Amino acid sequence: MARPFEPDIVELSDEDFDRQAEVYGKLADSIRRLSTASIQTTVNLADIEALTVELNSIAEKLEADRIEGSYGVSITTTGRFRGYGNAVVGLRNPVAPPLQIHQDYEQGIATAEFELGPRYEGPPGMVHGGVAALVLDQLLGEAGSASGSPGMTGTLSLRYRRPTPLGRLSARAWSAGIEGYKNTIKGELYDADGNVTVEAEGLFILPRWAREAMEAQKHATPQFER
């Protein structure tokens, strides 16, 4: 198992990278669609049972050739990053919305505009408080990289100012101060009207072994391009 910040290096042309991203992305999108249908469907139970048999048959075909365990992260010889299994941004992970996070290295911030549908529900019609935390954790981490001091979550504090309705949302995160390998990062989640629904503050820390690995490999920090 690779350790964080030590991506596998894979030989892959940009053309093949793009082709794979397209095919895998559409597969994951169809499973996201099925996931919403699983929550919403009211077709009769016998039909659902028959369709479930078909779905398991397709799963078996996809499983005929596969990797073991989790996806991990990899970087191609041309520098394209793949964190396709990531639960927030992973192209191939149907659990992920997936978020497309924009990192601004000039300003040291990370932003995202996205939609959270019925799959992310907590209280009726609202985003699950833990899903807000999930999204903000990822965004704060990417703001860490954007501000020049990446790290893993050490602490994360969330303040829920009002319920977050399911639907169109946005979020923003920025560094509030870097000390050595510790980056204090703040962020906010906004509803469609721009109201702050959740505030986050986290301390992101780059562990010693990761610093050593980065030194040894002379790789730049993964830019989380997707």
Add this chain to the structure above:
Amino acid sequence: MARPFEPDIVELSDEDFDRQAEVYGKLADSIRRLSTASIQTTVNLADIEALTVELNSIAEKLEADRIEGSYGVSITTTGRFRGYGNAVVGLRNPVAPPLQIHQDYEQGIATAEFELGPRYEGPPGMVHGGVAALVLDQLLGEAGSASGSPGMTGTLSLRYRRPTPLGRLSARAWSAGIEGYKNTIKGELYDADGNVTVEAEGLFILPRWAREAMEAQKHATPQFER
């Protein structure tokens, strides 16, 4: 849209409840299986494209009859609770593992043993820090109910003591003090060896409108049976 703690009341026999839970549960499980396959598959791209067409065709059939929007929560006339869309515990939500949380009303605690696979990855081989937050938010909320003072997340603070490996995990949450409608709840996430990987503390608050709704309806707090 119903508000939290105001479940819809539905007429449904226990027999039909059980039958539906079985059929819907198997559908969601097959989509969870597909989600993992989406991350792991290495079958050739043309085959994946053909299988994606089939998956979209099945989605279309499931969508032929459906509710609009999110699932919400409902309670049957015999008192069975359904929060099937919940992102952590929802039987019908493939995003959810789903967790089976045990609430102990005698001790006022909530516990869960569960597995988080490749769909919940953050750093390679590790549980996403935000997924740990997601799970703990739900568990702390259920400990709130178990300790007699339910509420919605007001604040949530997480301390990441060590990485959480994907695989078998457990978690526990308990009330650390109730003042009026505010319940301070603590919780811990444990790896397979029983090490604490993440500590959580949250302030859970029952909003005024929810208190009034509960008074008016004379319903007990939903017990989150699943």
